[in-house]
Amino acid sequence: MSEQSTSFPDGLPRVRAEIDLDAVRVNVRTLHGLAARSGAGVMAVVKADAYGHGLLPCARAARSAGAEWLGTATPEEALALRAAGDTGPVLCWLWTPGAPWRRTVEAGIDISVSARWALDRVTGAARAAGRTARVQLKADTGLGRNGCQPGDWPALVDAARAAEAEGVIRVTGVWSHFACADEPGHPSIAAQQRVFAEALARAERAGLRPEVRHLANSPAALTLPESHYDLIRPGIAVYGISPSPETGLPQDFGLRPAMTLRAALASVKRVPGGHGVSYGHHYLTPGPTTLALVPAGYADGIPRHASGTGPVLVAGKWRTVAGRVAMDQFVVDLGGDAAEAGDEAVLFGPGDGGEPTAEDWARACGTIGYEIVTRIGARVPRVHLGAEPGPGPEGGGTAEDGETMSNMKNMKNVINASDSVRSGA
Ligand SMILES: *Cc1c(COP(=O)(O)O)cnc(C)c1O
Numbered sequence: 001m002s003e004q005s006t007s008f009p010d011g012l013p014r015v016r017a018e019i020d021l022d023a024v025r026v027n028v029r030t031l032h033g034l035a036a037r038s039g040a041g042v043m044a045v046v047k048a049d050a051y052g053h054g055l056l057p058c059a060r061a062a063r064s065a066g067a068e069w070l071g072t073a074t075p076e077e078a079l080a081l082r083a084a085g086d087t088g089p090v091l092c093w094l095w096t097p098g099a100p101w102r103r104t105v106e107a108g109i110d111i112s113v114s115a116r117w118a119l120d121r122v123t124g125a126a127r128a129a130g131r132t133a134r135v136q137l138k139a140d141t142g143l144g145r146n147g148c149q150p151g152d153w154p155a156l157v158d159a160a161r162a163a164e165a166e167g168v169i170r171v172t173g174v175w176s177h178f179a180c181a182d183e184p185g186h187p188s189i190a191a192q193q194r195v196f197a198e199a200l201a202r203a204e205r206a207g208l209r210p211e212v213r214h215l216a217n218s219p220a221a222l223t224l225p226e227s228h229y230d231l232i233r234p235g236i237a238v239y240g241i242s243p244s245p246e247t248g249l250p251q252d253f254g255l256r257p258a259m260t261l262r263a264a265l266a267s268v269k270r271v272p273g274g275h276g277v278s279y280g281h282h283y284l285t286p287g288p289t290t291l292a293l294v295p296a297g298y299a300d301g302i303p304r305h306a307s308g309t310g311p312v313l314v315a316g317k318w319r320t321v322a323g324r325v326a327m328d329q330f331v332v333d334l335g336g337d338a339a340e341a342g343d344e345a346v347l348f349g350p351g352d353g354g355e356p357t358a359e360d361w362a363r364a365c366g367t368i369g370y371e372i373v374t375r376i377g378a379r380v381p382r383v384h385l386g387a388e389p390g391p392g393p394e395g396g397g398t399a400e401d402g403e404t405m406s407n408m409k410n411m412k413n414v415i416n417a418s419d420s421v422r423s424g425a
Pocket residue numbers: 045047093177217218219233234235236237243
């Protein structure tokens with residue numbers, strides 16, 4: 001624990017994730033421009049703590065840059081937005097029977113429904129709350145994850161229409177999700193669009209008049225205008241990362257990576273040749289050299305798969321993780337170059353300062369940029385640059401929101417991470 005509050009004389013923490021909110025705003029405006037060409041708006045996806053970038057500051061940045069909607073996976077994430085004073089349209093889509101259905105209905109959050117059991121939950125919650133629930137019906141057009149199968153769709157749609165006619169729910173949206181939009185030209189893309197068009201037509205024949213029809217995640221938002229319908233639903237692109245190398249580079253689309261992960265070296269020392277490095281001694285120094293200790297490990301979200309392969313900018317050059325990534329730290333071989341404790345190591349960032357990108361880490365670790373940024377651990381303070389004041393939790397919460405409120409306090413602390421780090425909190 002004490003390691004977390006260690007400050008170097010210049011006041012910088014051990015490790016920190018800087019979040020450039022100007023980049024988030026630029027990315028949302030860029031996406032908005034793309035969507036507008038198809039007559040669509042933007043639902044900025046802020047699930048999973050805004051892909052590790054910090055829910056509230058990113059949500060505020062997305063709204064101020066024009067995102068009409070916000071999307072979350074869990075109802076808790078959506079409720080956290082409401083508790084912070086966000087009153088705009090929000091959809092959340094990952095529901096289980098024991099989820100906070102009634103509170104979410106009462107908060108005016110759109111609830112995604114993929115099956116009859118979920119429709120029953122939402123109508124029950126709406127009746128209990130004495131309030132019309134906002135429902136978006138999700139079709140499984142081929143992803144095979146959540147969503148209603150085409151064979152079950154007519155019954156779901158008809159039941160939803162009956163509940164709507166009673167005034168219990170309002171079907172605000174019909175939507176679906178792509179499986180392979182990050183592989184442009186994949187035959188499933190056209191197939192899913194056909195199934196979606198059929199699902200929409202069936203919903204309309206049943207009498208539903210959804211305000212929003214949406215299908216396009218980041219790769220479809222960037223490469224497939226015919227899939228935009230009324231809203232694009234980008235997540236990773238909001239944070240300036242390309243969905244896949246096949247989709248293109250961030251700069252091809254005017255996107256800028258928002259997260260930069262920096263650490264202060266904890267040790268630099270000379271060692272003789274043939275010295276084993278880190279657990280298992282999978283790296284042996286090829287000759288007398290300088291080893292630098294980067295104080296971030298897998299507990300901070302650095303993948304252990306980066307052992308022997310992850311790239312880091314130290315003392316002006318790319319270095320490679322030497323040996324295994326440990327829980328709290330890893331080592332790089334500076335090959336005799338000079339550095340000292342407190343010097344900066346940049347693990348990844350936008351890339352224009354010579355540092356690696358999250359995509360470089362993804363390639364090194366056999367994963368995707370999404371996982372690199374999202375898995376950065378809770379122990380790493382997020383320092384938000386360019387934050388704007390927003391309506392605080394004081395405006396929105398009720399006594400019932402106790403847990404959300406304390407989460408919100410934590411988030412406020414994170415927003416002020418640079419202050420709390422300075423004060424050693
Ligand atoms: C995560 C998610 C998105 C955003 O996907 P990206 O590839 O990050 O743009 C959109 N819709 C759903 C249902 C999701 O789960």
